[in-house]
Amino acid sequence: TWGYGNDNGPATWVKSFPVAAGTRQSPIDIVPTAAKCDTKLTENPLTVNYSPEPAMELCNPGLSVKANIKSKSVIKGGPLEGEYKLEQFHLHWGSADKQGSEHTLNGKMFPAELHLVHYNATKYSSFGEAVDKPDGLAVFGIFLKISDKPHQGLKSLTDVLSEVQYKDKSINIKQEYNPVCLLPDNINKYWTYLGSLTTPPLCESVTWIVFEEPIEVSEDQMKAFRALCCGECGSAPIVDNYRPPLPLGNRQLRASFQ
Numbered sequence: 001t002w003g004y005g006n007d008n009g010p011a012t013w014v015k016s017f018p019v020a021a022g023t024r025q026s027p028i029d030i031v032p033t034a035a036k037c038d039t040k041l042t043e044n045p046l047t048v049n050y051s052p053e054p055a056m057e058l059c060n061p062g063l064s065v066k067a068n069i070k071s072k073s074v075i076k077g078g079p080l081e082g083e084y085k086l087e088q089f090h091l092h093w094g095s096a097d098k099q100g101s102e103h104t105l106n107g108k109m110f111p112a113e114l115h116l117v118h119y120n121a122t123k124y125s126s127f128g129e130a131v132d133k134p135d136g137l138a139v140f141g142i143f144l145k146i147s148d149k150p151h152q153g154l155k156s157l158t159d160v161l162s163e164v165q166y167k168d169k170s171i172n173i174k175q176e177y178n179p180v181c182l183l184p185d186n187i188n189k190y191w192t193y194l195g196s197l198t199t200p201p202l203c204e205s206v207t208w209i210v211f212e213e214p215i216e217v218s219e220d221q222m223k224a225f226r227a228l229c230c231g232e233c234g235s236a237p238i239v240d241n242y243r244p245p246l247p248l249g250n251r252q253l254r255a256s257f258q
Protein backbone atom coordinates (compact mmCIF):
# COMPACT_ATOMS: atom_id res chain seq x y z
CA THR A 1 0.00 0.00 0.00
CA TRP A 2 0.95 3.67 -0.32
CA GLY A 3 3.21 5.38 2.17
CA TYR A 4 6.14 7.79 2.30
CA GLY A 5 9.03 5.40 1.60
CA ASN A 6 11.16 5.06 -1.55
CA ASP A 7 9.01 2.29 -3.03
CA ASN A 8 5.54 3.58 -2.09
CA GLY A 9 5.99 7.32 -1.59
CA PRO A 10 4.37 10.39 -3.26
CA ALA A 11 6.13 9.89 -6.64
CA THR A 12 4.51 6.43 -6.95
CA TRP A 13 0.95 7.34 -5.95
CA VAL A 14 -0.14 8.27 -9.50
CA LYS A 15 -0.03 4.57 -10.49
CA SER A 16 -2.97 3.72 -8.24
CA PHE A 17 -4.43 7.24 -7.98
CA PRO A 18 -4.25 8.92 -11.42
CA VAL A 19 -5.79 12.13 -9.96
CA ALA A 20 -2.32 12.67 -8.43
CA ALA A 21 -1.53 14.22 -11.84
CA GLY A 22 -4.63 16.44 -11.67
CA THR A 23 -4.94 20.22 -11.90
CA ARG A 24 -6.03 20.96 -8.31
CA GLN A 25 -3.60 18.93 -6.21
CA SER A 26 -2.25 19.77 -2.74
CA PRO A 27 -0.06 20.88 -1.06
CA ILE A 28 1.39 23.92 -2.87
CA ASP A 29 4.19 26.40 -2.22
CA ILE A 30 2.59 29.57 -0.89
CA VAL A 31 4.17 32.69 -2.42
CA PRO A 32 2.51 35.61 -0.60
CA THR A 33 3.49 38.16 -3.29
CA ALA A 34 1.64 36.02 -5.88
CA ALA A 35 -1.55 35.92 -3.80
CA LYS A 36 -4.44 38.21 -4.72
CA CYS A 37 -5.85 40.10 -1.76
CA ASP A 38 -9.60 39.57 -1.97
CA THR A 39 -11.79 41.99 0.02
CA LYS A 40 -14.70 39.55 -0.33
CA LEU A 41 -12.79 37.39 2.17
CA THR A 42 -12.53 40.19 4.72
CA GLU A 43 -16.10 41.40 4.19
CA ASN A 44 -17.31 37.91 5.08
CA PRO A 45 -15.04 36.95 8.01
CA LEU A 46 -14.24 33.32 8.67
CA THR A 47 -16.12 32.28 11.81
CA VAL A 48 -15.26 29.30 14.01
CA ASN A 49 -17.78 27.81 16.41
CA TYR A 50 -16.07 24.83 18.00
CA SER A 51 -17.47 23.00 21.05
CA PRO A 52 -15.75 20.96 23.77
CA GLU A 53 -15.33 17.29 22.85
CA PRO A 54 -15.98 15.00 25.80
CA ALA A 55 -13.74 11.88 25.69
CA MET A 56 -12.04 12.76 22.36
CA GLU A 57 -10.75 9.67 20.53
CA LEU A 58 -7.06 9.81 19.60
CA CYS A 59 -5.75 7.10 17.28
CA ASN A 60 -2.68 5.96 15.35
CA PRO A 61 -3.85 4.88 11.87
CA GLY A 62 -0.23 4.08 10.99
CA LEU A 63 0.80 7.12 8.94
CA SER A 64 -0.14 9.96 11.29
CA VAL A 65 -1.95 10.56 14.58
CA LYS A 66 -5.62 11.53 14.33
CA ALA A 67 -8.31 12.83 16.67
CA ASN A 68 -11.91 12.01 15.68
CA ILE A 69 -14.59 14.60 16.54
CA LYS A 70 -18.21 13.79 17.45
CA SER A 71 -19.45 17.12 18.81
CA LYS A 72 -20.94 19.87 16.64
CA SER A 73 -17.96 22.09 15.79
CA VAL A 74 -18.55 24.18 12.71
CA ILE A 75 -17.00 26.90 10.55
CA LYS A 76 -18.40 29.24 7.89
CA GLY A 77 -17.63 32.44 6.00
CA GLY A 78 -14.42 33.50 4.30
CA PRO A 79 -14.21 31.47 1.07
CA LEU A 80 -16.88 29.03 2.25
CA GLU A 81 -20.53 28.79 1.23
CA GLY A 82 -22.58 27.03 3.86
CA GLU A 83 -21.50 25.47 7.13
CA TYR A 84 -18.65 22.97 7.40
CA LYS A 85 -18.46 20.53 10.33
CA LEU A 86 -15.21 19.41 11.96
CA GLU A 87 -14.65 15.68 11.35
CA GLN A 88 -11.07 15.08 12.51
CA PHE A 89 -7.67 16.63 12.91
CA HIS A 90 -4.20 15.14 12.35
CA LEU A 91 -0.65 16.23 11.66
CA HIS A 92 2.32 15.79 9.31
CA TRP A 93 5.88 16.14 10.62
CA GLY A 94 9.56 15.66 9.79
CA SER A 95 12.42 13.53 11.07
CA ALA A 96 14.15 16.85 11.80
CA ASP A 97 13.01 20.45 12.29
CA LYS A 98 14.14 21.45 8.78
CA GLN A 99 11.26 19.56 7.18
CA GLY A 100 7.80 18.17 7.87
CA SER A 101 5.13 20.57 6.65
CA GLU A 102 3.19 19.91 3.43
CA HIS A 103 2.51 23.49 2.40
CA THR A 104 5.66 25.61 2.17
CA LEU A 105 6.03 29.38 2.52
CA ASN A 106 8.31 30.91 -0.13
CA GLY A 107 9.87 27.45 -0.41
CA LYS A 108 10.42 27.13 3.34
CA MET A 109 9.26 23.99 5.15
CA PHE A 110 8.10 24.11 8.76
CA PRO A 111 8.80 21.24 11.20
CA ALA A 112 5.15 20.16 11.09
CA GLU A 113 1.65 21.07 9.86
CA LEU A 114 -1.70 20.54 11.61
CA HIS A 115 -4.82 19.79 9.52
CA LEU A 116 -8.33 20.36 10.86
CA VAL A 117 -10.65 18.58 8.41
CA HIS A 118 -14.24 19.80 7.93
CA TYR A 119 -16.99 18.63 5.54
CA ASN A 120 -19.80 20.65 3.92
CA ALA A 121 -22.66 19.79 6.29
CA THR A 122 -25.02 22.16 4.46
CA LYS A 123 -24.90 20.06 1.29
CA TYR A 124 -23.81 16.57 2.43
CA SER A 125 -24.90 14.27 5.24
CA SER A 126 -21.51 12.77 6.07
CA PHE A 127 -17.77 13.14 5.53
CA GLY A 128 -17.87 9.99 3.37
CA GLU A 129 -20.44 11.55 1.05
CA ALA A 130 -18.57 14.87 0.88
CA VAL A 131 -15.00 13.56 0.48
CA ASP A 132 -15.09 13.30 -3.35
CA LYS A 133 -17.22 16.41 -4.13
CA PRO A 134 -15.56 19.59 -5.46
CA ASP A 135 -17.12 21.64 -2.60
CA GLY A 136 -17.06 18.78 -0.11
CA LEU A 137 -14.27 19.64 2.32
CA ALA A 138 -12.54 22.58 3.99
CA VAL A 139 -9.20 21.98 5.72
CA PHE A 140 -7.38 24.40 8.03
CA GLY A 141 -3.61 24.19 7.55
CA ILE A 142 -1.65 25.46 10.53
CA PHE A 143 2.16 25.63 10.52
CA LEU A 144 4.04 24.51 13.63
CA LYS A 145 7.27 26.25 14.63
CA ILE A 146 9.69 25.45 17.45
CA SER A 147 9.77 27.54 20.61
CA ASP A 148 11.19 26.91 24.06
CA LYS A 149 7.68 26.64 25.53
CA PRO A 150 5.34 23.70 24.85
CA HIS A 151 1.97 24.37 23.18
CA GLN A 152 -0.53 23.98 26.03
CA GLY A 153 -3.39 22.87 23.77
CA LEU A 154 -1.27 20.18 22.10
CA LYS A 155 0.21 19.11 25.45
CA SER A 156 -2.98 17.19 26.34
CA LEU A 157 -2.21 15.10 23.26
CA THR A 158 1.60 14.93 23.19
CA ASP A 159 1.59 13.84 26.86
CA VAL A 160 -0.36 10.69 25.94
CA LEU A 161 1.07 9.82 22.51
CA SER A 162 3.00 6.94 24.10
CA GLU A 163 -0.39 5.26 24.67
CA VAL A 164 -1.04 5.21 20.89
CA GLN A 165 2.55 4.44 19.92
CA TYR A 166 1.60 1.48 17.73
CA LYS A 167 -0.67 1.21 14.68
CA ASP A 168 -4.41 0.83 15.36
CA LYS A 169 -4.03 1.85 19.02
CA SER A 170 -6.59 4.36 20.21
CA ILE A 171 -7.43 6.04 23.51
CA ASN A 172 -9.99 8.53 24.79
CA ILE A 173 -8.76 11.84 26.20
CA LYS A 174 -10.50 11.94 29.62
CA GLN A 175 -10.50 15.70 30.13
CA GLU A 176 -12.96 17.41 27.73
CA TYR A 177 -11.03 19.01 24.84
CA ASN A 178 -12.01 22.03 22.76
CA PRO A 179 -10.09 22.01 19.43
CA VAL A 180 -10.32 25.82 19.36
CA CYS A 181 -7.16 25.72 21.55
CA LEU A 182 -5.22 24.56 18.47
CA LEU A 183 -5.96 27.65 16.36
CA PRO A 184 -3.49 30.54 16.09
CA ASP A 185 -4.48 33.80 17.81
CA ASN A 186 -5.15 35.58 14.54
CA ILE A 187 -7.38 33.56 12.21
CA ASN A 188 -8.17 36.60 10.04
CA LYS A 189 -4.89 36.29 8.13
CA TYR A 190 -4.90 33.28 5.81
CA TRP A 191 -4.37 32.15 2.23
CA THR A 192 -7.00 30.09 0.45
CA TYR A 193 -7.09 28.03 -2.77
CA LEU A 194 -8.91 25.06 -4.29
CA GLY A 195 -6.98 21.82 -3.78
CA SER A 196 -7.10 18.20 -2.74
CA LEU A 197 -6.47 15.66 -0.03
CA THR A 198 -2.68 15.42 0.38
CA THR A 199 -2.82 11.63 0.81
CA PRO A 200 -4.49 8.98 -1.31
CA PRO A 201 -7.24 8.98 -2.52
CA LEU A 202 -6.10 12.60 -3.30
CA CYS A 203 -9.71 13.71 -4.03
CA GLU A 204 -9.91 17.22 -5.51
CA SER A 205 -12.51 18.23 -2.92
CA VAL A 206 -10.73 20.61 -0.53
CA THR A 207 -11.02 24.34 -0.04
CA TRP A 208 -7.70 24.96 1.73
CA ILE A 209 -7.40 27.69 4.36
CA VAL A 210 -3.75 28.07 5.46
CA PHE A 211 -3.16 30.48 8.33
CA GLU A 212 -0.28 32.93 8.26
CA GLU A 213 0.35 32.68 12.00
CA PRO A 214 2.06 29.44 13.10
CA ILE A 215 1.43 27.79 16.47
CA GLU A 216 4.49 27.25 18.63
CA VAL A 217 5.49 23.83 20.00
CA SER A 218 8.53 22.61 21.96
CA GLU A 219 11.26 20.31 20.72
CA ASP A 220 10.08 17.72 23.26
CA GLN A 221 6.61 17.79 21.69
CA MET A 222 8.18 17.19 18.26
CA LYS A 223 10.13 14.25 19.73
CA ALA A 224 6.83 12.79 20.99
CA PHE A 225 5.39 12.82 17.43
CA ARG A 226 8.60 11.25 16.08
CA ALA A 227 8.32 8.40 18.60
CA LEU A 228 5.04 7.16 17.07
CA CYS A 229 5.43 3.90 15.12
CA CYS A 230 4.05 2.93 11.69
CA GLY A 231 3.21 -0.58 12.88
CA GLU A 232 3.69 -2.75 15.93
CA CYS A 233 6.51 -2.73 18.49
CA GLY A 234 9.84 -2.44 16.70
CA SER A 235 8.39 -0.91 13.49
CA ALA A 236 9.77 2.25 11.91
CA PRO A 237 8.93 5.65 13.43
CA ILE A 238 6.29 7.80 11.72
CA VAL A 239 8.40 10.65 10.29
CA ASP A 240 8.48 12.64 7.05
CA ASN A 241 4.80 11.80 6.39
CA TYR A 242 4.45 14.81 4.09
CA ARG A 243 3.72 15.16 0.37
CA PRO A 244 5.97 17.74 -1.32
CA PRO A 245 4.27 20.71 -3.06
CA LEU A 246 2.57 20.41 -6.47
CA PRO A 247 2.28 23.14 -9.14
CA LEU A 248 -0.33 25.85 -8.55
CA GLY A 249 -1.00 25.77 -12.32
CA ASN A 250 -3.63 28.33 -13.25
CA ARG A 251 -5.29 28.36 -9.86
CA GLN A 252 -5.75 31.64 -8.02
CA LEU A 253 -4.17 31.86 -4.56
CA ARG A 254 -6.19 34.39 -2.55
CA ALA A 255 -5.18 36.23 0.62
CA SER A 256 -7.54 37.55 3.30
CA PHE A 257 -5.05 40.32 4.08
CA GLN A 258 -2.67 42.77 2.44
Ligand SMILES: NS(=O)(=O)c1ccc(O)c(NC(=O)NCCCCO)c1
Pocket residue numbers: 061062063064115117139196197198199200201
Ligand atom coordinates in the same frame (compact mmCIF):
# COMPACT_ATOMS: atom_id res chain seq x y z
N1 LIG B 1 -4.00 15.44 4.70
S1 LIG B 1 -5.45 15.99 4.37
O1 LIG B 1 -5.49 16.47 3.00
O2 LIG B 1 -5.88 16.97 5.37
C1 LIG B 1 -6.61 14.68 4.48
C2 LIG B 1 -7.85 14.95 5.03
C3 LIG B 1 -8.81 13.93 5.11
C4 LIG B 1 -8.50 12.65 4.65
O3 LIG B 1 -9.42 11.67 4.75
C5 LIG B 1 -7.23 12.40 4.11
N2 LIG B 1 -6.87 11.14 3.63
C6 LIG B 1 -7.36 9.92 4.04
O4 LIG B 1 -8.15 9.81 4.93
N3 LIG B 1 -6.92 8.85 3.37
C7 LIG B 1 -7.46 7.51 3.69
C8 LIG B 1 -6.41 6.64 4.30
C9 LIG B 1 -5.64 7.37 5.36
C10 LIG B 1 -4.86 6.38 6.22
O5 LIG B 1 -4.20 7.05 7.27
C11 LIG B 1 -6.30 13.43 4.02
Ligand SMILES: [Zn+2]
Pocket residue numbers: 090091092115198
Ligand atom coordinates in the same frame (compact mmCIF):
# COMPACT_ATOMS: atom_id res chain seq x y z
ZN1 LIG C 1 -3.22 16.14 6.40
